[in-house]
Amino acid sequence: MTSGSVLRRCFHNPGRVTIISTIRGKRPYYNKSPTTFKSELFCPFCPGNEKYTPPATLALHISTNGKYVFFSEKESGEISTWVVRVFPNKYPALAPKLNINLAYGYHEVLVETRIHNEEKYLKDPRNVYFALKTLKERIKRILEDPKIKHVIVIKNKGVRAGASITHPHLQIFANTFIPPEIGNEIFGFKRFFEENSECPLCYLLSTYRELIYYSNESFASLIAYAPRVPYETYIVPFKHTFSFLNISDNEMYDLSTTLSRTLLTLKKVLGDFDYNLWFHTIYDSSLSFYHWHIEILPLTTTWGGYEKGAGVYIVDKFPENVASELRNAISEEK
Amino acid sequence: MTSGSVLRRCFHNPGRVTIISTIRGKRPYYNKSPTTFKSELFCPFCPGNEKYTPPATLALHISTNGKYVFFSEKESGEISTWVVRVFPNKYPALAPKLNINLAYGYHEVLVETRIHNEEKYLKDPRNVYFALKTLKERIKRILEDPKIKHVIVIKNKGVRAGASITHPHLQIFANTFIPPEIGNEIFGFKRFFEENSECPLCYLLSTYRELIYYSNESFASLIAYAPRVPYETYIVPFKHTFSFLNISDNEMYDLSTTLSRTLLTLKKVLGDFDYNLWFHTIYDSSLSFYHWHIEILPLTTTWGGYEKGAGVYIVDKFPENVASELRNAISEEK
Incomplete structure (x- = not known):
């Protein structure tokens, strides 16, 4: 089905x-807000400007013999050759201290790379691999705090995504x-599993193959079955597991390639685009029916009252057609 | 408490x-997208341009002796003196027809007034009263269709709210x-009632009076206890009832005054601002624990991945302080 309207x-x-x-796609007005920042003269996340951010709770250094070394700047002092750098948000919503007037938790920034430009950063998947490796290590250490029940990475x-700095970074x-x-x-x-004796994401991967637009041995990128924006993408591991922390080093490399290819393909089709991205993962093995994944929301449309007040999302393209468009964009490259 | 951070x-x-x-309010970058429309030379909702929209399913006419007359343009033809006009959306997400390639439902536009400028429209609460009276009538008629389970008005x-036309209108x-x-x-x-033998909104109205910034005999305007944006406002009837359709004509007039005063006060404090608004009401009397209300989201901040991907909202002002700011703005007028 390629036209008309259906409910999912x-x-x-x-x-x-x-x-x-x-x-709905035929509406005359289509508003896009600008995505440029007013002032980009100074970047606090670029190498050399470390003093403008708090000391790193974790940073990755690669030694001359190729070994990965994690260090904290509080203990080791600053190492100017960092590859990835994690530090507390300067304007935190949460802080890991009791008795102060702030909700308990951690709110940190992970600078993914020394490279200021995202496209350049993404072009070499090894850059993404370094960021993900550091992310996994930092999550593990935070979870050693028994007060912490969950960690979400976004x-x-x-500008449309709520960002205030362009340099590639996770929160x-x-x-x-x-x-x-x-x-x-x-x-x-849980409910889907009880009703169908199957995981909903495993079901999606095996039954709706036409939604997949990129895959390698470990991961698939697909358009959501019931998307909230036309290009909403899930990155899903083929192997069912509840936690991002469970993936092997090989799978981590496949994930880096998947993320890099997915974002560059979307950029090729959409031009410069704003997006929100998050890791949906849990850490409680008693909930093993859960299947961890990444969700990406390219912000090409604006949600109105129906979306926010009813929880019903209108998109103007069929997910199967969007996936096909993206597959074509990838195959043109070969 | 007026500073620091708490979880609600x-x-x-x-x-x-x-x-x-x-x-968080101290962050250096604070981005506001423009709220102006590129082309405002022509308005399809202004009087005289009725032919650019579908025939009205319902319109309100006030006869020379002050009587309210509802008519449908399909039956009565066009009456150029309409006060409020309802018609199917030209680019519908839903349509009340079976066997066509469109999800079943109604997607209509209610032009609230002949007046193009919202501020002018709001300054006389009678204008709002006419719109609400027509809205109630139209919802009633739509609910006569047994296939319809729910009607939401937004x-x-x-631009930031997803609007494409400035002339005051509901959907x-x-x-x-x-x-x-x-x-x-x-x-x-249901859960709050089971646990506390009380309705959560009745509880809010009686216990958190400092959140209320405007009230009259029938309605209160208050800042949400756990807001998603700093100025998130609820308009709540003092009388517990599950449905907007249950309000009397007197209450309808009080609601018109409340809506008018609330939006004009927010405008006074925020300047020109974009917003989403919706009616949260149900129509099933077996769920009488529900308390209908209106929610208004002034879009002064942008949601990021934490808000959308985790369902956790960060605001940088205490609701009690915001309510006090708005109360002051109202009392200055007297």
Whole structure:
């Protein structure tokens, strides 16, 4: 089906309904906010400007013999050759201290690379690999704090995504509670499994292959079955496991390639685009029905009251057509 | 408490957690997208341009002796003296026809007034009264269709809110299912009632009076206890009832005054601002624990991945302080 309108309910998150309506795409007004920043004269995340951010809680250094070394600047002092750098957010929403007037938790920034330009950074998947390796290590260490129940990792790219700095960086939020959206998914995965004796994401991967637009041995990139924006993408490991922390080093490399290819392909099709990205993972092995994944929301449309107030999302393209468009963009490169 | 950071969970919607963090307000970058439309030479909702929109399913006419007359343009033809006009969306996401390639439902536009400028329109609450009276009538008639399970009414104002036309108008979405956000609230109201033998909104009105910034005999305007944006406002009837359709004509007039005063006060404090607004109401008397209300989201901040991917909202002002700021703005007028 390539035109008209249908209703779809997300398999793994009961809080979402999508109406696919190709007629809506014909509306005369289509507003895009600018994605440029007013002042880009100074970047606090670029090498040389470390003093403008707090000391790193974790940084990755690669020694001359190729060995990965993790260090904290509080203990080791600054090492100017860092490859990836993690530090507390200068304007935190949470802090790992009791008795002060701030909600307990961790709110950190992970500078993914020394390279200021995202496209340049993405072109070599090894850069992404270094960032992910450091991310995994930092999450592990934060989880040693028994007060922390969950860690969510997000990325905001561009003004429309809520970003204030362009240099490639992730944000880490470690909470003393399970965030509502993770709770919704735990509920959704559990119910789908009880009703179908199968994981909803495993089902999606095996049954809706036409939604997949990139894959390698370990991961697939696909357009969501019930997307909230036309190009909403999931990156899903083929191997069912509840946690990002469970992936092997080989899988980590495949994930780096997947992330790099996915974002560059979207950029090729959409031009410069703003996006939100997050890791949906849990850390509790008793909830092994959960299937961890990454969600990417390219912000090409604006949500209105129906989306926010009803939880019903209107998109103007069929997910199967979007996936096909992206597959074509990839095959043209070969 | 006026500084620092605290965590709050919404009483009636379990899908929402807010972190109030006054430190976040000190971030150096604060981006506001423009709210102006490129071309405003022609307005299809202004009187005289009726032929550019579909025939009205319902319109309000006030006869020379002051009587309210509802008519449909399909039956009565066009009456150029309409006061409020409702018609199917030209680019619908839903349509009330079977056997065509469109999800079943109603997607209509309610032009609230002949007046193009919102501020002018709001300054006389009678204008709002006419719009609400017509809205109530149209919802009633749509609900005569047995396939319709729920009707949600929304308003998008400005580019950031997803609007494409500035002339004051509401949108009506009638669905064959209960929208997810309404489902979340039904669950939340029920649970709060079971645990506390009280309605969460009645509790809020009686216990958190410092959040109220405007009230009259029938309605209160208050800042949300766990807001998703700093100025998030609820308009709540003092009388507990599950449905907007249950309000009397007197209450309708009080609601018009409340809406008018609330939006004009927010405008006084925020300047020109974009917003989403929706009616959260149900129509099923067996769920009488529900308390209908209006929610207004002034879009002064941009949601990022934490808000969208975790369901955790960071605001940089204490709701009690925001309410006090708005109370002051109102009292200055007297």
